[in-house]
Every structure is written in C-alpha cells, then in structure tokens.
Amino acid sequence: MNRTITMNLSGIIFHIEEDAYEVLNKYLNAIKGYFRDSEGRDEIMKDIEARIAEMLEEKVSNIKQAVLLMDVESVIAVMGKPEDFAGESENSEQTNTNTNYSEASNTSYPNNKRRRVFRDEDNKILGGVCAGVANYFDLDPIWLRGAFAISFFAFGSGFLLYIILWIIIPKAKTTAEKLEMHGEKVDVNNIGKAVNDEFEDFKKRMNEFGNKAKSPETKDKLRDTAQKATGFVGDIFYNMVHIVGKVVVFFLVFLGIALMVALLATIFGRGTISVFNSPTSNIHFSLYEFGSAVLPSDLSITLVVIAIILFLGVPLLSLIYSGIRHLFGIKHKNKIVKYTANTLWLIGLGLVIYIGVETANDFSEEASVKQKVEMVQPAGNVLYLDLKPLPDDDLDVTYYRHKNHKLKLGDWTMVSKDENNFSIGYPIMDIVKSETDSFQVVVVKTASGFDKQDATFHAKNIQYSVVQKDSTFIFDSYFDVNSKDKLRAQGVKIILKVPKNKVIYLNKRMAKIIYDIHNLNGALDNEMVNRKWVMTEQDLECLDCKGLEPAKKN
Amino acid sequence: MNIENTKAQMKKGVLEFCILSVLSNGDLYPSEIIEKMKEAKLIVVEGTLYPLLMRLKNDDLLSYRWEESLTGPPRKYYKLTPLGKQYLKELKATWAELVTSVNKTIEKK
Known part of the structure; x- marks a missing residue:
C-alpha cells in the first residue's frame, strides 16, 4: 500500500504516489533550475508541464487511477534529462545571465x-x-x-x-x-552566507528539540536571545576556523610546490643543494657530484634519482594533491591515484633501503697504508714545520673558510675549482717521541671499502705530499683523492717522531692540522703554534712560553 | 575538438529549420511537432523541443494560439509568422545549396 498525493499539473488533477511525486517534483525543479537564466522560463515550464500532464493522462485509466513511479520514470525518459537539453539553451543562458537571478536563487536545484x-x-x-x-x-x-x-x-x-x-x-x-x-x-559573503545557513538550520533543529522537550513561553524569549548570541559567536568561530584552515592548507600547498620545484631543480636542473649550517660554513653540492662520489660504482645514479623522486616526491605530491582538494572542496575520490601513490612510495622506500645497504656495504672494511717519508736530518737541532698554503688561502683563513663551493662531510670537502670537481680532505698530525735519535715522518693513509683489498686500493689512491727544504718540513694542507675515485672515508694521519732533546718549531699555519698533541704545558693545539718545543724524556715541552706554566706532572 | 559538441551544433541548426518546415504545412501543437520530428529521427528526447520553440517564438519566427481540446488541457498551437516564412524560405535555399556542396565535397574523395 502506498500513500498518494493529489497533484495539479497543468490544470489536470492526478493522484500520484508519494515516491513518484518526489521524483517528478525533483525533475521539474531540475529543469526549472536549468532554464533559470532563459527568457520565458515560465512559459517553457508550462509547456513542459502540459506535455507531461498529457503523457501521464495516457497512463491512468479508471482501473489504474494512480500515477506510479514507473509512469513518471517513463515520462522522464521520453522528455529527457535536463542534461540532454544542453545544446539548446546555451545561447539564451549566456545572453541574459543576470535577469532572473534573484528570482532563481529560490529554486532548490543546483543553480544556487x-x-x-x-x-x-x-x-x-x-x-x-x-x-x-x-x-x-x-x-x-x-x-x-x-x-x-x-x-x-x-x-x-x-x-x-x-x-x-x-x-x-x-x-x-x-x-x-x-x-x-x-x-x-x-566570495567572503557567500561563504558567510553558507555558513549562516548551516547554523540557522542547526539552530532551528535545536530549537525544535528544545521546544519539544519543554516550552514555558516566558523562558522562550530569553533562551532565544541567548541562542542568537551563541549562534553569532559560533558563526564567527566557525568562520575563523574555516578561514585559518584554508590559509594553512594554502601555505602547505605552496610549500609543497616550492619543495617540489626545489627537488626537481636539484635532480634535473643539476642545481646545488645549499645547507647553511653555520655562519662560516656553507654546504653546496649537486646531487650528481655527491652521488658519483659516494655511491658504489655498480649502482647507477638513475636508480638513485628514481628512488629520491619516489621517496620524497610522492609525499610532496600527495601533500599538494590533498591540499588542493581541500581548498576547492573536491570530494570526488580517486582510488587509483591513492593506490598508485602508495605503491610508488613503497617502491621508493625499498630502493632507498637497498641503496643505503649497498652503500654501507662499501664502507664495511677499513685498511691503512703506512708510508715513511724520505728525509734528511736537519743540520741544526731545530726542525721547522710549516704548511703549504692553498692557492686561495691567505694566512688568516680559518679551517672552514674557502671561497670555492664544497661539501664538508666529516673531514671531507668537495671542491670545485676550474670546472673540475675533486675531493680533498684534511690530514691530522700527531707528534710523538722517536725511539731512535732521528726525526721521522710517517704518513698513514686510511680508507674504507667493501673488502680489505678495495679499502687498500682506496687508501693508496690518496695523494699527499710532504716537502723538505733544508731544515723546514712543508706539509700539504690537504690531501687529494683521485677525482675518479669514490669517497670512502679516506683519511690521512701524519705521525712526526721527534727524538729526545731535539726541537721543533710550529708555524702558525700548522694549527690547521695538528690534533690533540700531548705536551707538558697542557697547551691546546692553537696555543702550540709559533713556538718552539723540545722533546723531553716524557713529552714535548715549550721553550718560549712565558705565559704557559708547565702542567703538574702526574 | 569535441565530437559531441560538433554533432550537437550541426543538429541544432538543422532542428530549427525542421521545426519551421514542419509548421509550414499547417499549425501544430507540440506533441504533433514532436511526433513528426520523431518520425524523422531528428529528436531523441522531447525536452529539447520546448526551449527551441521558445527561442523561435522570442525571435518572432513563430506565434501561437490556445485551442481547447476535447481530451485534455487547452493546447498551444504554433504557427509560422510572416517573418518565419521568410526565414524558412531563405533557410531552404541555403539548405539546398549546402546539401549539394556538401555532397559534392564528400563524393569527391
């Protein structure tokens, strides 16, 4: 059994079932909404209603008096959906967009x-x-x-x-x-209006609810005012949250796009990544330089690029994607996109892990090569130690400050000079007592590799030179790695062995490479330069340190 | 290029012409017009017709009068105006030309 509604369509009375009426009403409203801008909408509506009435009339008889959903559906099929009118009303729609606007905003279908x-x-x-x-x-x-x-x-x-x-x-x-x-x-007005509408609706429902529960009329007014006030505050609050949310999302999208551009620029533009980690040291490097220097040689850089794009790019894209969806209020879901993104990211993650393991593996063994530097014992008692300045170094530059682009990674610097990239590192020097009665300089080169042999190979590839000039030893301030070789934690340690009672003089520049040298005065490395030191039975002792008293002997 | 759009555009021009032609044989009310158009398979859904009639009326190519019907509500009989007749004549000429030239072009392949 179904309830029927009496309906007057174009002057003819129909008994129509409730669900059928709903559908028909919605349909007519849709058409009305569709023609809202057309001149003579009412007339078109009348014509259409008349035609529908005519068709419905054929469907009812004395035996079957009610109009059923089925009937309405078949009529709609004959008339066509408003969508199908599309081609016909375009012109009129565009010519009088504004004429019926205010009137039209009352209709309930999509137009408003x-x-x-x-x-x-x-x-x-x-x-x-x-x-x-x-x-x-x-x-x-x-x-x-x-x-x-x-x-x-x-x-x-x-x-x-x-x-x-x-x-x-x-x-x-x-x-x-x-x-x-x-x-x-x-625009702002409309957003406000929409929010207001929502709140009105909510308030109405709450009011109804409240009235149903209990409604002493005296309290009504009071409550009404209160509700209006809370409603207003609520409105503002709701609006604020909305707007702030949108602004935040907007910035996230903006940030996402900026990072994406940076990522793409780094990868495809071969731009440099710059990290400013302290006022005096900046890191600039291009992914390719860094990659080719560090990655195992059997790992292609393309793979790394793909891994980075997937691993970093996919989350960035998702950020942009969902941000834009939020900004435009798109609800339409795209599962394929979601699954594809997840899968791609997982692939990226896998690649990153694989690359990480492969790379770490290449650092698994360490080896060192010792090299005694041929030398002539100085004529006098004193051996002078000096550093060969870098071409672009002046005497006062600090350890980190270089004018070239480079990447510092531990004791590492990638330098690009004259369009060539090469890697240099900084040696460290220790001064110990010699067992013999002559000076000795030993250079220890260390490096890592996937096995001992590989590590030794890398260590041997390190270029480092020490030059003797009469009684002065001049050390290079950096060591060089063959530009085609990989960065494999190469390091150089210089051990200077000083015999008892012999004296060394450390030039100021030596502060760059000496590292934690034991002495009886307890002088720090940078306090040791520009001074003469004599090797005693125990350790080095300062000869011309007036300010530095010998530390207590333990 | 959107093929549906092109098709719709093509049909649109022809539809107006056809309505005018159908009405040139005598006054009709919408259901009858629809019937004739359907016979010729020019119209798929009836809803298309009403805005078209409205536009032609607004352009003074058609006029209508109400007539009581025995079975249902009063009917709106559409009729060509003198302007509409003139219009139709021109369209007919254009159509004939168009058909010959289009056919020529197509057959020339």
Whole structure:
C-alpha cells in the first residue's frame, strides 16, 4: 500500500504516489533550475508541464487511477534529462545571465549551489584545467594558460602541477555539475552566507528539540536571545576556523610546490643543494657530484634519482594533491591515484633501503697504508714545520673558510675549482717521541671499502705530499683523492717522531692540522703554534712560553 | 575538438529549420511537432523541443494560439509568422545549396 498525493499539473488533477511525486517534483525543479537564466522560463515550464500532464493522462485509466513511479520514470525518459537539453539553451543562458537571478536563487536545484571547480571540457585545450579554474575564479582562461605555458619551462613544475590538477579536478559531466561550475560566485559573503545557513538550520533543529522537550513561553524569549548570541559567536568561530584552515592548507600547498620545484631543480636542473649550517660554513653540492662520489660504482645514479623522486616526491605530491582538494572542496575520490601513490612510495622506500645497504656495504672494511717519508736530518737541532698554503688561502683563513663551493662531510670537502670537481680532505698530525735519535715522518693513509683489498686500493689512491727544504718540513694542507675515485672515508694521519732533546718549531699555519698533541704545558693545539718545543724524556715541552706554566706532572 | 559538441551544433541548426518546415504545412501543437520530428529521427528526447520553440517564438519566427481540446488541457498551437516564412524560405535555399556542396565535397574523395 502506498500513500498518494493529489497533484495539479497543468490544470489536470492526478493522484500520484508519494515516491513518484518526489521524483517528478525533483525533475521539474531540475529543469526549472536549468532554464533559470532563459527568457520565458515560465512559459517553457508550462509547456513542459502540459506535455507531461498529457503523457501521464495516457497512463491512468479508471482501473489504474494512480500515477506510479514507473509512469513518471517513463515520462522522464521520453522528455529527457535536463542534461540532454544542453545544446539548446546555451545561447539564451549566456545572453541574459543576470535577469532572473534573484528570482532563481529560490529554486532548490543546483543553480544556487556554491560554486565548485570542475574541468571544463567544453572549452578545453588540453584537459580543461585552466578553463575550469578560470571559471571558478571568473578569470579569462588565457591568463592561466599563459602562466602554465611559462611555468612549463621552470623545470616542468607547471607541467607537473597541471597533471596533478588534471587528476584531482573532476570533469564536469552532468549539467548539474556544469551549472555548479558556473555557480554562485565564491566570495567572503557567500561563504558567510553558507555558513549562516548551516547554523540557522542547526539552530532551528535545536530549537525544535528544545521546544519539544519543554516550552514555558516566558523562558522562550530569553533562551532565544541567548541562542542568537551563541549562534553569532559560533558563526564567527566557525568562520575563523574555516578561514585559518584554508590559509594553512594554502601555505602547505605552496610549500609543497616550492619543495617540489626545489627537488626537481636539484635532480634535473643539476642545481646545488645549499645547507647553511653555520655562519662560516656553507654546504653546496649537486646531487650528481655527491652521488658519483659516494655511491658504489655498480649502482647507477638513475636508480638513485628514481628512488629520491619516489621517496620524497610522492609525499610532496600527495601533500599538494590533498591540499588542493581541500581548498576547492573536491570530494570526488580517486582510488587509483591513492593506490598508485602508495605503491610508488613503497617502491621508493625499498630502493632507498637497498641503496643505503649497498652503500654501507662499501664502507664495511677499513685498511691503512703506512708510508715513511724520505728525509734528511736537519743540520741544526731545530726542525721547522710549516704548511703549504692553498692557492686561495691567505694566512688568516680559518679551517672552514674557502671561497670555492664544497661539501664538508666529516673531514671531507668537495671542491670545485676550474670546472673540475675533486675531493680533498684534511690530514691530522700527531707528534710523538722517536725511539731512535732521528726525526721521522710517517704518513698513514686510511680508507674504507667493501673488502680489505678495495679499502687498500682506496687508501693508496690518496695523494699527499710532504716537502723538505733544508731544515723546514712543508706539509700539504690537504690531501687529494683521485677525482675518479669514490669517497670512502679516506683519511690521512701524519705521525712526526721527534727524538729526545731535539726541537721543533710550529708555524702558525700548522694549527690547521695538528690534533690533540700531548705536551707538558697542557697547551691546546692553537696555543702550540709559533713556538718552539723540545722533546723531553716524557713529552714535548715549550721553550718560549712565558705565559704557559708547565702542567703538574702526574 | 569535441565530437559531441560538433554533432550537437550541426543538429541544432538543422532542428530549427525542421521545426519551421514542419509548421509550414499547417499549425501544430507540440506533441504533433514532436511526433513528426520523431518520425524523422531528428529528436531523441522531447525536452529539447520546448526551449527551441521558445527561442523561435522570442525571435518572432513563430506565434501561437490556445485551442481547447476535447481530451485534455487547452493546447498551444504554433504557427509560422510572416517573418518565419521568410526565414524558412531563405533557410531552404541555403539548405539546398549546402546539401549539394556538401555532397559534392564528400563524393569527391
């Protein structure tokens, strides 16, 4: 059994079942909404209603008096959906957009809905993204297209954004969506209005609820006022949260895009990553330089690039993606995108782990090579120690300060000079007592590798030279790694053996390489330079340190 | 290029012409017009017709009058205006030209 409603359609009385009435009413409203801008909408509606009435009349008889859902559906099938009228009313729609507007906003179908963003495939060049977004913001799409076209050249960032938008923004398929695409302009007023509407609705429901529960009329007024006040505060609060949320999301999207551009620039533009970790030391390196210096040689850089793009790029893209969805209020879900993104990220993660393990493996063994430096014992009692300055060094530069681009990684610096990249490291020097009665210089080169042999190979590849000039020893201030060799934790340690009662003089520059040298005065490394030191029975002792008293002997 | 759009555009021009032609043989009310158009498979859904009629009326190519019907509500009979007749004549000429030239182009392959 079904309830029927009595309906007057174009002057004819019908008994229509409730569900059928719902459908018919919605249909008519949809058409009405569709023609809202057309001249003579009412007349068209009358014609259509008359025709529907005519058709429904054929469906009822004395035996079957009620109009059923089935009947309405068949009538709608004959008349066609408002979407199918599309081609016909376009012109009129565009010529009098504003005439019936205020009247039309009372109708309940999509036309007065908030504007939503869709891809406008009717005006598309590629995917209708620009046309759609331009609709949303009431812009001429040509500006957006221009902007995108230009940004295509900025490391393809525009291209990427376009593709993302293409995926996220749904196509306007039905007429309802096409209407929403041009729907009520989104501005502050409208957002406020929409929020207000929601709150009114909520308040109404709450009121009803409250009235049902108990309604002494005297209290009503009071409560009403109170509710209005809370409603107002609620409105403001709700609005604020909304707006703040949007701003935050907007910045996240912006940040995502910026990072994405940076990532792409680093990878494809071969730009440098700069890390400013202290006022005096900056790190600049290109991924390729760094990669080719560190990665195992059987690991292709392409793989690493893919791993980085997947591992960092996918989350960034997801951030941009969901941010844009949120900003435009797109609810349309795309599961394929989600699963693809998850899968790609997992692949990226796997690759990163694989690369990490492979690389770590290449550092697993350590080896060192000892080399005694041929030398002539100095004529006098004193051996002078000095450092060969770097061409771009002046005497006062500090340890970290170099004018070239480089990457410091532990005791490592990648230097690019004269268009060539090579790696240098800083040696450290220790001064100990000699067992014999002659000076001795030993250079210990260490490096890592996947096995002892490999590590030894890397160690042997280190270039380091010490030059003797009469009674002065000049050390290089850095050691060099063959530019084709890998960075494998190479290090150089110089051991200077000083016989008892002999004296050494440390030039100021030596502060760069001496490291934690034991002495009886307890002088720090930088206090030891510019001074003469004599090797005693125990350790070095200062000869010309007036300020530095010998430390207590333990 | 959107093929659906092109098709719709093509049909659109022809539809107006056809409505005018159908009405040139005598006044009709919408259901009858629809029937004729359906016979010729020019219209898929009826809803298309009403906005079209409205536009033609607004352009003063058609006029209508109400007539009581025996079975149902009063009917709206559409009629060509003198302007509509003139319009139709021109369209007919254009159509003939168009058909010959289009056919020529197509057959020339």
